[in-house]
Amino acid sequence: TGGEILFQGRDLLKLKEEERRKVRGAEMAMIFQDALSSLNPVLSVGEQLGEMFTVHRGMSRKQARSKAIELMERVRIPAAAERVRDYPHQFSGGMRQRIMIAMALALEPALIIADEPTTALDVTVQAQVMDLLAELQRELGMGLILITHDLGVVADVADRIAVMYAGRIVETAPVHDIYKAPAHPYTKGLLDSIPRLDQKGSELYAIKGLPPNLMHIPPGCAFNPRCPMAQDICRTEVPPLAEVDADRGSACFFWRECLDGTDSH
Structure with a gap:
């Protein structure tokens, strides 16, 4: 539009x-x-x-x-x-x-x-x-x-990935950076949902909740109802696509915490 x-x-x-x-x-x-x-x-x-x-x-x-x-x-x-x-x-x-x-x-x-x-x-x-x-x-x-x-x-x-949620780019980065250390909770949830050989027999992770109705996107960050890191600011303000470093961006107020809590994939 x-x-x-x-x-x-x-x-x-x-x-x-x-x-x-x-x-x-x-x-x-x-x-x-x-x-x-x-x-x-x-x-x-x-x-x-x-x-x-x-x-x-x-x-x-x-x-x-x-x-x-x-x-x-x-x-x-x-x-x-x-x-x-x-x-x-x-x-x-x-x-x-x-x-x-x-x-x-x-x-x-x-x-x-x-x-x-x-x-x-x-x-x-x-x-x-x-x-x-x-x-x-x-x-x-x-x-x-x-x-x-x-x-x-x-x-x-x-070579490069743009992760989208509810019609908006929430993270963009070179492919190896995203797999090594995602800087958005949605990206991390997607990667955690992939079956891994080193986790044989464990329960497969699933992102809680359902994607939003695009006619009624929730206020603030669209991912906030499903996000384990969501805080009050996430429910009222839309996070900009912030520069994580020179070649990647994340639309999350808490991308630093997301990076700090990442396991290598």
């Missing part, structure tokens, strides 16, 4: 619709979490991949099909030339996700936004998809914004 969305020095909210269309796909692309509902069920995957080239690059259908096969091979879909005419329902969940990645990569954008790209995939396929994304990111030199609840995935892929 307000603010800016800055991309390569431009505010995307101020662009005309025709200018935005040129940005989508060509300069930035998105990988959605549910590949089956995001892909068109009545078009072959080859037609859907090829459309990027016919619309944005003016290629013929034959040229676009050839490019589609190249993309499918790039994301390691076996027998791509034979499968380019198949429909989304004829692929497994992991293969459909690879097709979504291929579609996002088609025009080699500067930035890819991946929204829970491994949802509903088993652990082995999750690892394969994330390894593929990381490899392609290095190969093409593109930026990657990963939206996820899976902190295990984050640890392997991200």
Whole structure:
């Protein structure tokens, strides 16, 4: 409802619709979490991949099909030339996700936004998809914004993390700093909720309470009803995103105490 969305020095909210269309796909692309509902069920995957080239690059259908096969091979879909005419329902969940990645990569954008790209995939396929994304990111030199609840995935892929609660960033830091010493009680609660090999047989920690209704966010810090460190000031004032050090910030009045009480993860 307000603010800016800055991309390569431009505010995307101020662009005309025709200018935005040129940005989508060509300069930035998105990988959605549910590949089956995001892909068109009545078009072959080859037609859907090829459309990027016919619309944005003016290629013929034959040229676009050839490019589609190249993309499918790039994301390691076996027998791509034979499968380019198949429909989304004829692929497994992991293969459909690879097709979504291929579609996002088609025009080699500067930035890819991946929204829970491994949802509903088993652990082995999750690892394969994330390894593929990381490899392609290095190969093409593109930026990657990963939206996820899976902190295990984050640890392997991200350089920097922004932790959000109730629609607001509550902590931001380089990935290793957050895992080593979180500076916000919510981040600490998320990390404590991850099963650990050195705590076999112990009860799994869970953050108490429920996330707030975004139509009725509580006064003060939105996390205060669930926070074990909450005091009176937390219930009346919204903490700013304070500078913890030169490269990280925390929206907590008691981030120092949070750091002091951290166990290493």
